[in-house]
Amino acid sequence: MALLLGCIADDFTGGTDLAGMLVKAGMRTIQTIGVPTWPIGDDVDAVVVALKSRTTPAAEAVEESLAALKWLQGAGCRQIYFKYCSTFDSTAKGNIGPVAEALLAALGSDFTIACPAFPVNGRTIYKGHLFVGDGLLSESGMRHHPLTPMTESNLVKVLQAQVQGKVGLVDTAVVSRGAEAIVARFAQLKADGCRFAVTDAISNADLLAIGAACAGMPLVTAGSGVALGLPQNFRKAGLLAEGQVADALPATGGARAVISGSCSVATQGQVAAMREKCPAFNVDPFELAQGKDVAAAALAWAADKLGCEPILIYATAAPEAVKAVQAQLGSEAAGSLVEDCLAKIAQGLVAKGVGQLIVAGGETSGAVVKALGVSGLRIGPEIDPGVPWTTGIGGEAREKPLALALKSGNFGTPDFFLKAWSKLSA
Structure with a gap:
């Protein structure tokens, strides 16, 4: 058809x-x-x-x-x-x-x-x-x-x-x-x-x-x-059936993680709310600029925390901090450093058993799905308006279902990172 x-x-x-x-x-x-x-x-x-x-x-x-x-x-x-x-x-x-x-x-x-x-x-x-x-x-x-x-x-x-x-x-x-x-x-x-x-x-x-x-x-x-x-x-026009179920996804398991690169006001609040409840690791662009292997440090930090509760790895910062980084590194260079690092972290997390992953920020989401080799997404149930759970098609999702929620920086309630998991089938 x-x-x-x-x-x-x-x-x-x-x-x-x-x-x-x-x-x-x-x-x-x-x-x-x-x-x-x-x-x-x-x-x-x-x-x-x-x-x-x-x-x-x-x-x-x-x-x-x-x-x-x-x-x-x-x-x-x-x-x-x-x-x-x-x-x-x-x-x-x-x-x-x-x-x-x-x-x-x-x-x-x-x-x-x-x-x-x-x-x-x-x-x-x-x-x-x-x-x-x-x-x-x-x-x-x-x-x-x-x-x-x-x-x-x-x-x-x-x-x-x-x-x-x-x-x-x-x-x-x-x-x-x-x-x-x-x-x-x-x-x-x-x-x-x-x-x-x-x-x-x-x-x-x-x-x-x-x-x-x-x-x-x-x-x-x-x-x-x-x-x-x-x-x-x-x-x-008679081209689409009434009452069609469109949001069914396969059941997924594995550890849970959030990767946040957005610096929007909404995401700043979501990061702050999750930091109060769950383990969190901050990606510092200045350390990246100095050549430090921040991705390796983040993955080492995450190793003994995965599976117990969702973890958060974030580069989210307030506008003043973002401007300071851009002034020193340049906006494009700073953005690329952070995106590349977060994408590498996502690869490592999935390799370590993360099966349910939330990514915040459009540019960050693009870098992550590219790094994971995901070529498509089957769209599932809504978490908040404009943000559904999905399962990946291709790449790291070939052998077992990988649940992904790709969140625009401006979307979602303050508790988005904490409540999203309840929408997934076990």
């Missing part, structure tokens, strides 16, 4: 976030790490191709995204979804805009939406402005992001600076009237020469209405929230 929905995500945790939403809405979903080179089974409705293109040069991001699109088109996907973060984080020149325009052109389409809203996690759009909780994006912790600082909350302005086509707005007054009103507004914007429509959303009801309005749209660009409304379009 041909796939229904083909998705391109600009980072690994973002891909998992989207895949989890699709599973929650009843679509059997696999996430691949890069463009797949292996066959997808018949028991799959949606595929999310996860790239590491959020912070790469724009031309490279476009090239990788078009390669993913070509594969998804070859697999027969009826609709394409370009997924970015719910904080719309990007540089002044991209990569959201350039990738979206390239995908539109490749699909022969002339219009799409831009909607990173995810209300259940506090990401809402009102009058085109993105809010994080009760404050504007520009006043949130994202203004300090080391790679993609967000200092502008008006998404029409942010996107217009990245694209050649005109950007319009579908505001909350229209969205609140439902799918038909949204479709009518789309038509008005297209007639006015707009190629993109930033779309307000302040509730899940809004997301469902937006999803319904996107039925038949060749390309949807959004955070993971709009995915809630798309599966019903396929059900109405």
Whole structure:
């Protein structure tokens, strides 16, 4: 059977976030790490191709995204979804805009939406402005992001600076009237020469209405929230079964561990909460820069602690500490040192019997799955909104199931690392 929905995500945790939403809405979903080179089974409705293109040069991001699109088109996907973060984080020149325009052109389409809203996690759009909780994006912790600082909350302005086509707005007054009103507004914007429509959303009801309005749209660009409304379009068309169980995973065992590289405010709180309850090891980038084998030290520390309770290995730090490291080492060098070290630690932990692993941070998650040789993920039950458990496909997961939770830095409740294990089958 041909796939229904083909998705391109600009980072690994973002891909998992989207895949989890699709599973929650009843679509059997696999996430691949890069463009797949292996066959997808018949028991799959949606595929999310996860790239590491959020912070790469724009031309490279476009090239990788078009390669993913070509594969998804070859697999027969009826609709394409370009997924970015719910904080719309990007540089002044991209990569959201350039990738979206390239995908539109490749699909022969002339219009799409831009909607990173995810209300259940506090990401809402009102009058085109993105809010994080009760404050504007520009006043949130994202203004300090080391790679993609967000200092502008008006998404029409942010996107217009990245694209050649005109950007319009579908505001909350229209969205609140439902799918038909949204479709009518789309038509008005297209007639006015707009190629993109930033779309307000302040509730899940809004997301469902937006999803319904996107039925038949060749390309949807959004955070993971709009995915809630798309599966019903396929059900109405008789292409997706009602009541389908989509989140079943094989039972997993082994020791439990958390590896955290994100420095987001949410992850800082999660690390602090776990440090109070469980053994923890801090990865110091200055020690890495001095040539110390921090990975070996971490694995030696973990050797007699695995199996008793979950352990935490983290490089998470406050913005001031991150800036100090970047000032001395450079942002790219500091990031690479930490990611490489955490990936090596993940390899060692799995070799020592860790079978259930949580990874926090998009860049860290990408480095870890690459080091483990994991080529795909079967998506399972949700831990917190936007973060499901998964089991790895390929690599270290070939001989026995390896449970992985890849968490975006901004997601999850303060006790996320402590409660996640209860969602897994023993």
